[in-house]
Amino acid sequence: MTIRCDRVRELAPGFVLGALDAADMAAVHQHLIGCRDPHPELRELGGVLPYLATSLEPVEPPARLRAAVIAAAQADLAAHPRSAEVAGSRVATIRRTIPAPESGAVEAEAAEQVNGAMVVSLTSARRSRRRRALAWTTRVAAAAAVVAVVAYGFGVIHEPGAGPSAGPSFDYKGQGTVYAGLTPQASSHAAGLAVLKPSGHLYVYVNGLAPTTGDQVYMVWVTAAKDTILAGYFTVNAQGDGSIQMDNVPRAASLWVQVCIEPNEHVTQPTGPTVASGTIFT
């Protein structure tokens, strides 16, 4: 639907408040794309909006939220390092060369060689079984996570082109990709990121996890509609990081992702405490 400038001015109050019907919102958007009129009324009316929020009394959220935000950002940075051009503006940093995984056929062992703090620390006996849950692309992502998170811990910049970004890491900023932060639950300090690709692949990164002992594993459960299914599982060493990839994620309006610590890898439904969770709206 094409509308004229007069109509945009008429719709301006509802537009800046996002209170128009979908068709009118779309029509105004469409008009603004090609219109030469700067439509100052939109700026003038829209300028009031920040005041509305500021009329509220600030409310202190739970302290764990800060850790969750930072952990999610770290996970995002790990999976999608910033470009050299942007990073060039950084100040006062320490640089260190980080060994790069082989481009192409990256193995989990390559990640282990990066710094000895592999996210998924597997014994030889378990490795073959776990391969179903941890595809090679996950290992690449895991390596990326380890490099970036550990690098951050040392105040080291990820060297563009020298680390996982040079390999076949995935890009989840593409069209149709949705994500959610995983917020710590109960007394946990774990937090992370769940990313759903349009292809139906789900990637989950978590850090701040307590190390697993004995047969303990962290299991990632996905609830779509009323069905809860296992997305994958992993053990954790002192580094406290973990990740999984799930293929063929069921389609649903929303996916509730929860990370639970379970007594062993044979449980078929969540039984242990949830350490982090979040909802992806598809």
Added chain:
Amino acid sequence: MGAPPPLDVNQEVAAEESEAELMRQVAAGEIGGLETLYDRHHAMAYALALRITTEPGLAEDVVQDSFLGLWRNAGRYAEAKGSVRGWLLAIVRHRAIDTIRRQKKGVTLDDDTSDIVPAALTLPDIWPEVAGRLDAEEIRVALEGLPSAQREAIEFAYFDGLTQREIATRTGAPLGTVKSRMRLGLVALRRELLGVTDVIDARRST
């Protein structure tokens, strides 16, 4: 205890410049920049998310996703004209309203579910012009000074995410009346808060 020191306008400007620098750091992937921005704005972001969603758990999710959105899109901010605070609160509001709308059955969502905040919410705000001059109490007084029907129309839209048509249904007022109240209320707020009259007033009567 003496009187509070007079407002240093240059200090306010410097603070804004500092926020712009923080955004550049965030765009470059520096976690420290995000930490500072979080420390400055998290309480207001959470208050807004909580006001809209009314559930602490949902509000936490909204705030986390909003800061993550800021983290991932900081490079786009450099081209905007508004304050970081206004930009962040626009993201929070958008995500919070998106969340509550998704919880309603049968509601058709806007197509924008990406990281990108709708254009209506990224319009340059005038926060830097008045930062420091107005506190929350003054803003509440300005809001309360509006005729109740105008304030209600604005608050239903801003805090509850209702469309004009939904507000008309809820209040029993004709749709045209709701539109008029919304316009008059926003213009009056702008006049009250900024002491300006502008093109909007002239066009309103035509």
